[in-house]
Amino acid sequence: MQKTETTANTAKPASASATPATTMAIIAPALGWLIPGAGHLIQKQWIRGLLLMISIVSMFALGVAMDGKVYKANTGDLLDILGFVGDVGAGGLYILSQVLDWGNAAIAVAVADYGTKFIVVSGLLNVMAAVDAYHIAMGRKK
């Protein structure tokens, strides 16, 4: 019994070792999702932010230029739902594509399928970038 009490007294509460969430930890990933690379730029990670922005925006733009399909919200085929989830990861680019009606043309060229993959993967990479911005804001990464 004595031993149990000693252990209980020396054990740290789980919350004590965790880094408290800051405003930046909320703003950085949200902004990074909306504008690719902006989550890093707002934290003065200029080179990383610019490289992420150029890479993700270029992939999305190339996908659209190749006549790739931009998925809309749907409850149909499982692959279509997953495609939509991937596309939404691109944040502001996805919203822009919906406003400007990009990615709705009938697929007429062989590389359009590559374009569809470019768009989905750019969304997934943007999610990775937003998570990275969160880790930087929380001090888990420099």
Add this chain to the structure above:
Amino acid sequence: MIFALQLFHFSAAITFAFFASVVMGITLRNTGPEMVRYGLKCFGWFVLGMFIAGWLMWILHH
């Protein structure tokens, strides 16, 4: 879209590998040199995988 960008399969795959490697290098490693090394490694694996997949498809086709 008035015109569709026509990339060859090879150039499309290389472009894909390049941009994906940049993002993966930055997000999955902590320091600058590590990021560059990991990005280059990813790009190399992408390209190698592409050639292996290409030859496999050629063998299966013949």
